[in-house]
Amino acid sequence: MSEPESPPDEAADAIERLYDDPDARIATLQDVRPSAEDIAGQATIFKALGNEDRLRVLDALRDSERCGCELQVVLDAPQSTVSTHLRKLKEAGLVKSRKKGKWSYYRIADTALLDVLDLARAVQEDA
C-alpha cells in the first residue's frame, strides 16, 4: 500500500509519458516565473478592474479629475456604494485623490492604466 500521490505528481507522471524529454519540459515550466509578490500585485489590479461600475468611473476620469458627487451621477448609485468603489480603486493604486474643503477629487494615478484599458478592449474585440 503506497501513499496516495498528491495531485501534481500524477500530472508529472502524465508529462513523463507524453513528452520525449519530460525533464527538460518541466524545467521550462519552472523558468524565471514572476515572483509571488508580482503575481499578487497584478491580481489586485485586475480585481479592482473587474467590475463594471469601477470601469465606468475610470472612463469618467479619462479627461480630467472629478469630484465624488460627479461620479455618483455617472454610476447612478448610492453615495456609500460609490465611495466604496473609489476606495477599492485607491487601494489598488489606480486612482489618487485630493481633498479640497468638503470635496474629494479623484484622478487616474498613472496614464499607463489607460493603455491597459485600451488594450483590453482590443483583446475583447478579437475574441
Next chain:
Amino acid sequence: MSEPESPPDEAADAIERLYDDPDARIATLQDVRPSAEDIAGQATIFKALGNEDRLRVLDALRDSERCGCELQVVLDAPQSTVSTHLRKLKEAGLVKSRKKGKWSYYRIADTALLDVLDLARAVQEDA
C-alpha cells in the same frame, strides 16, 4: 411632503453648487461613454485576470502551448480546480485550446493579452 430624491439627484444638486457651469460639466460626464456591452466585455476579461492561479497559467503559456497536465504542475492544484480555471480563461476569450488524443493543449488566444499583462505590471510598479 415632497418625494425623497433618488441618489443621483442629490449628487446633481451638489454639482450645481460646486461648478460655475454645472450643465456643461454634467454634459462632459455623458460624452461618448463606452457602451454597456463594451464595459461588460472588459469586466469579463479583468475578472478572468483577477486571480493568481490564472495569472500563473497565462505566464506559463507565454512561450508555447501547454497540455493540461503541465498546467496542473504549474499550479500544484487538483485537476478539477485547474480545469475550472482553464474554462474561465476560455470563456473570457483569453486562451484557446485544441484536443489531440486524450490531451488538451492550451495557448494564448491573442498576443495583445501579453501586452496587457506587461503594462499592468508597469502600473503596479509605479503604484
Next chain:
DNA sequence: TCATCGTATTGTATTTTCTCGATTTGTTTA
C-alpha cells in the same frame, strides 16, 4: 453654535466566486 453638506466608514444581508471530491466523457492501450 448649529444646521447643512460632501464624504467616509461600518454593519449586515445578498450575490458571486472559488475549491475540490466525485463522477462522467472520450481516448488509448493491454
Next chain:
DNA sequence: TAAACAAATCGAGAAAATACAATACGATGA
C-alpha cells in the same frame, strides 16, 4: 473488451466581493 488515462463537468460547502442603509466625520456657512 476491459482497464487505464487525461480531461470536463457537477454539486456542495467555504470564502470573497458587493450593495447599501445607517451612522460618523470634517468642513462650511447662516
